Amino acid sequence: MVEQVSEQVSEQASGRVAILGAGNMGGTILAGLLRAGRGPADVVVSARRPERAAELRRQHGIEVLDNVSAAAWGDTVLIAVKPRDVSGLLKEISPALRPGTLVVSLAAGQTIAALESDLPEGTPVIRVMPNTPSLVDQGMSVLSPSEHCRPEHTERAQELLSATGKVLQVPEAYQDAVTAVSGSGPAYVFYVAEAMIEAGVLLGLPRTTSTELVVQTLFGAATMLRQTGTHPSILREQVTSPGGTTAAALRLLDDQRVRGAFVSAIEAACQRSEQLSKN
Numbered sequence: 001m002v003e004q005v006s007e008q009v010s011e012q013a014s015g016r017v018a019i020l021g022a023g024n025m026g027g028t029i030l031a032g033l034l035r036a037g038r039g040p041a042d043v044v045v046s047a048r049r050p051e052r053a054a055e056l057r058r059q060h061g062i063e064v065l066d067n068v069s070a071a072a073w074g075d076t077v078l079i080a081v082k083p084r085d086v087s088g089l090l091k092e093i094s095p096a097l098r099p100g101t102l103v104v105s106l107a108a109g110q111t112i113a114a115l116e117s118d119l120p121e122g123t124p125v126i127r128v129m130p131n132t133p134s135l136v137d138q139g140m141s142v143l144s145p146s147e148h149c150r151p152e153h154t155e156r157a158q159e160l161l162s163a164t165g166k167v168l169q170v171p172e173a174y175q176d177a178v179t180a181v182s183g184s185g186p187a188y189v190f191y192v193a194e195a196m197i198e199a200g201v202l203l204g205l206p207r208t209t210s211t212e213l214v215v216q217t218l219f220g221a222a223t224m225l226r227q228t229g230t231h232p233s234i235l236r237e238q239v240t241s242p243g244g245t246t247a248a249a250l251r252l253l254d255d256q257r258v259r260g261a262f263v264s265a266i267e268a269a270c271q272r273s274e275q276l277s278k279n
């Protein structure tokens with residue numbers, strides 16, 4: 001099966017991509033690459049459960065291989081397993097990697113140094129923090145290349161990740177903060193959405209109506225932030241009429257220290273990412 005696939009030549013700059021671990025994030029990037037026009041000549045995945053492998057073949061019509069075969073096939077190998085499974089997976093595939101294969105890791109809290117320690121000397125490695133809106137091509141992926149990466153390696157990863165949204169490069173020292181802000185960020189927004197929907201229901205709105213109001217309001221507010229480039233404080237002031245409803249709501253949020261709670265929550269996520277890198 002591996003030989004059969006390898007006869008086909010990828011026309012993409014990032015070459016043949018092997019995604020190891022097709023769960024939430026790996027599956028999302030896979031779907032994004034396929035939407036962007038890649039096909040079986042360009043992408044394979046690995047799965048450890050036969051039923052998941054069958055599902056991936058059925059859904060996407062692509063090759064599902066074992067980890068070692070997929071890693072040997074790929075020009076770029078994307079690591080999308082849970083942080084605790086990364087080291088074992090890298091040790092497993094390390095002997096099969098061809099010289100020059102680019103390893104791209106999505107794992108939270110896994111440093112470049114830790115990744116390199118399980119890979120052949122000199123392997124180019126890129127640490128990335130993506131997020132789940134990649135599922136709708138609105139992802140935010142933030143990458144940090146290792147010192148063994150040449151510009152073409154970074155361009156390869158940028159091309160790969162831009163299939164599902166924006167891509168930014170930062171020094172690795174920022175990755176724990178990035179993880180806390182944009183990696184975990186969608187969860188904070190969904191948390192706020194849940195609270196707003198429940199509030200609408202409490203006030204007597206049908207659940208479907210409340211949901212529609214909240215989703216469109218979040219979408220509209222995010223679009224305003226992006227399209228106007230205006231600071232959120234100013235946009236908030238524009239909604240807040242003197243003596244009006246918004247001022248009453250914001251006063252309660254301030255009294256309940258909600259802004260401070262958000263800051264502390266994001267600090268906690270950053271600390272957790274730092275802890276993961278020490279395990």
Ligand SMILES: NC(=O)C1=CN([C@@H]2O[C@H](COP(=O)(O)OP(=O)(O)OC[C@H]3O[C@@H](n4cnc5c(N)ncnc54)[C@H](OP(=O)(O)O)[C@@H]3O)[C@@H](O)[C@H]2O)C=CC1
Nearest residue numbers: 021022023024025048049080081082083085106107108130
């Ligand atoms: N979810 C998110 O919002 C984000 C996640 N990340 C990072 O992405 C990575 C993946 O997270 P997520 O997608 O949420 O996790 P999931 O648990 O959804 O996906 C992990 C996948 O890896 C598979 N897997 C585990 N071990 C192996 C193995 N040895 N060989 C092959 N496949 C294996 C699992 O298989 P099985 O189905 O059998 O369990 C599962 O399908 C993590 O490192 C996380 O830190 C980064 C940014 C955002």
Ligand SMILES: O=C(O)[C@@H]1CCC=N1
Nearest residue numbers: 108179182183184185
């Ligand atoms: O919760 C986590 O650990 C992962 C990393 C960022 C988003 N999800």
